[in-house]
Amino acid sequence: MAIKERKEREKQEMRNLVIESATQLFLKQGYDKTSIRSIADDIEYSPATIYLYFKDKDEIFYVIHENAFDILDKHLRQHDGIADPFERLRAIGRTYIKFGLENPDYYDLMFIMRAPMEQIKNEEKWKAGECAFGYLLTTLSECLEQKRIRPADLHVTAIMVWSFVHGLVSLYVRERMCILMLPDDTTREVLYSSFDLFMANLKM
Amino acid sequence: MAIKERKEREKQEMRNLVIESATQLFLKQGYDKTSIRSIADDIEYSPATIYLYFKDKDEIFYVIHENAFDILDKHLRQHDGIADPFERLRAIGRTYIKFGLENPDYYDLMFIMRAPMEQIKNEEKWKAGECAFGYLLTTLSECLEQKRIRPADLHVTAIMVWSFVHGLVSLYVRERMCILMLPDDTTREVLYSSFDLFMANLKM
DNA sequence: TGAATATAATAAACACTGTTTAGTAAATGC
DNA sequence: GCATTTACTAAACAGTGTTTATTATATTCA
Numbered sequence: 001m002a003i004k005e006r007k008e009r010e011k012q013e014m015r016n017l018v019i020e021s022a023t024q025l026f027l028k029q030g031y032d033k034t035s036i037r038s039i040a041d042d043i044e045y046s047p048a049t050i051y052l053y054f055k056d057k058d059e060i061f062y063v064i065h066e067n068a069f070d071i072l073d074k075h076l077r078q079h080d081g082i083a084d085p086f087e088r089l090r091a092i093g094r095t096y097i098k099f100g101l102e103n104p105d106y107y108d109l110m111f112i113m114r115a116p117m118e119q120i121k122n123e124e125k126w127k128a129g130e131c132a133f134g135y136l137l138t139t140l141s142e143c144l145e146q147k148r149i150r151p152a153d154l155h156v157t158a159i160m161v162w163s164f165v166h167g168l169v170s171l172y173v174r175e176r177m178c179i180l181m182l183p184d185d186t187t188r189e190v191l192y193s194s195f196d197l198f199m200a201n202l203k204m
Numbered sequence: 205m206a207i208k209e210r211k212e213r214e215k216q217e218m219r220n221l222v223i224e225s226a227t228q229l230f231l232k233q234g235y236d237k238t239s240i241r242s243i244a245d246d247i248e249y250s251p252a253t254i255y256l257y258f259k260d261k262d263e264i265f266y267v268i269h270e271n272a273f274d275i276l277d278k279h280l281r282q283h284d285g286i287a288d289p290f291e292r293l294r295a296i297g298r299t300y301i302k303f304g305l306e307n308p309d310y311y312d313l314m315f316i317m318r319a320p321m322e323q324i325k326n327e328e329k330w331k332a333g334e335c336a337f338g339y340l341l342t343t344l345s346e347c348l349e350q351k352r353i354r355p356a357d358l359h360v361t362a363i364m365v366w367s368f369v370h371g372l373v374s375l376y377v378r379e380r381m382c383i384l385m386l387p388d389d390t391t392r393e394v395l396y397s398s399f400d401l402f403m404a405n406l407k408m
Numbered sequence: 409t410g411a412a413t414a415t416a417a418t419a420a421a422c423a424c425t426g427t428t429t430a431g432t433a434a435a436t437g438c
Numbered sequence: 439g440c441a442t443t444t445a446c447t448a449a450a451c452a453g454t455g456t457t458t459a460t461t462a463t464a465t466t467c468a
Contacts, residue, residue: 007415036455046418048457057455112316117379126382133383152401155384160368160398166380167371168363175321176370178330179337180359194364197356201405211444240426250447252428261426415464425454435444 015053015063017043022060023067027105031061031113058115065116068106069128075099076135085142086149090199092139093165097195100169101188107173111166136162150204164198219257219267221247226264227271231309235265235317262319269320272310273332279303280339289346290353294403296343297369301399304373305392311377315370340366354408368402 021042025034036057040047054060075095082088100107109116110128120126136158143149149157168191171177177187225246229238240261244251258264279299286292304311313320314332324330340362347353353361372395375381381391 032454035453037453047455048419049417051456052416111375111380112378114378117382120382125385126380129380129383150405153397156394156397156401159372159381159384159394160401163371163375163398164364164368164402165371166375167367167369170374171315171367171370174316174318176315176330176333177363178321178324179333180363181329190360190363193357193360194367197360197364198368201354236425239424241424251426252447252449253445255427256445409468411466411468413464413466415462417460417462419460420458422457423455426452428451429449431446431448433444433446435442437442438440 011053018050018053018060019063019067023064026061026064026109030105031109031115058118061109061113062116062119065109065119066128068103068110069132071103071106072096072099072110073132073135076132084148085139085146086203089139089143089149089161092136093161093195093199094192096165097169097191100165101172101191104173107169112170112173133158133162147204149202161202165195168194215257222254222257222264223267223271227268230265230268230313234309235313235319262323265313265317266320266323269313269323270332272307272314273336275307275310276300276303276314277336277339280336288352289343289350290407293343293347293353293365296340297365297399297403298396300369301373301395304369305376305395308377311373316374316377337362337366351408353406365406369399372398 018039021039022034025038025042036047036050039060040050050060075098076092079088079091079095082091117126137154140149140158140161141154144151144154144157172187172191177191180187180190182190222243225243226238229242229246233242240251240254243264244254254264279302280296283292283295283299286295321330341358344353344362344365345358348355348358348361376391376395381395384391384394386394
């Protein structure tokens with residue numbers, strides 16, 4: 001009986017349709033302005049239909065949140081070829097910052113907004129987060145082994161590195177870097193200089 | 205004619221009444237659940253009355269945002285007496301983190317939420333932010349003068365320090381530290397250890 | 409094939425939100 | 439004492455996420 005399979009496929013296609021529309025609207029107008037009604041309008045279905053495929057708005061944005069991690073992951077893995085773990089760490093860090101500055105809405109959803117994390121509480125774990133953090137852990141582990149960075153606890157070091165780059169990006173994304181009273185491109189230069197300084201301090 | 209003065213005083217008292225109620229509700233239930241109607245209910249006035257004293261919801265939370273900076277400022281100034289600028293910086297940093305962990309809603313409003321920054325765009329500058337950042341700048345300036353930290357550009361160093369502590373607190377406040385899969389008190393210990401490591405790397 | 413059942417979609421409603429408007433009652437000015 | 443200004447609010451407006459009752463379509467089975 002292939003009907004059940006077709007139904008399942010159609011269900012998945014409808015979910016994709018919603019996600020594609022939601023992602024497009026989200027990146028164009030932000031989270032708040034991406035209402036269930038605006039998605040419904042866009043895909044030419046009634047708002048109630050969306051609730052046949054998603055539990056609530058959070059579930060939609062949880063999927064977008066997961067997709068965003070896939071995109072970031074692809075960016076970060078570009079540097080897998082760099083043999084020196086410290087230089088690899090530097091490349092990963094710069095790419096992380098670049099991703100945040102160039103995709104502020106995605107970054108917001110991944111690391112700042114509360115909405116997607118509500119979903120994770122009900123599910124098992126923050127799989128996407130663990131994947132990205134695991135990548136940082138292995139890179140830092142190599143750095144420590146080869147004595148390229150100052151010796152310290154692996155997790156403490158990882159939290160230090162992640163917190164720093166997250167701080168840079170999130171202060172920028174949430175418009176607190178205005179205290180510098182500099183034009184946008186100069187502000188960005190300060191951010192990257194700050195990252196360089198951080199890496200210099202980390203180096204052994 | 206003292207009537208005008210009395211009226212002005214009454215106007216200010218009404219504003220204070222709204223702010224006090226809003227602050228209390230905000231710290232108890234968070235931003236989203238603190239609606240204009242819930243404030244109006246609490247102070248036993250109609251919702252429309254609030255709009256006679258405040259332009260919109262953002263203006264109310266901008267005042268709370270400013271008050272929160274006064275509170276943080278008082279905490280930070282406690283360490284004015286520490287002669288050694290590096291040790292003063294360490295004390296300021298720990299107090300900043302402690303403030304964030306113990307007052308997550310205030311911290312959110314001050315450094316994460318978009319709402320209060322909308323107000324700042326229409327006004328002149330982010331006065332409260334500049335005051336706090338200025339305090340960091342003068343402390344770091346002393347550290348550099350006395351060669352207690354590695355030589356670098358003052359503003360680049362300040363952004364590095366602020367971004368790091370902000371990253372620590374904001375990842376915690378927005379529940380991303382769950383990747384550590386540790387109980388809450390252990391997570392906090394990791395944060396403080398991370399801060400110690402950062403300071404050790406900064407030291408000359 | 410035709411009646412019974414299951415699925416898919418929706419219109420309308422519910423309970424909220426921030427904000428505005430029109431109208432009322434009280435305080436003030438002359 | 440009367441006209442005017444001020445203080446306040448009920449009701450409405452335009453949204454929001456979400457649920458319910460109903461209809462139309464598709465599938466199953468006799």
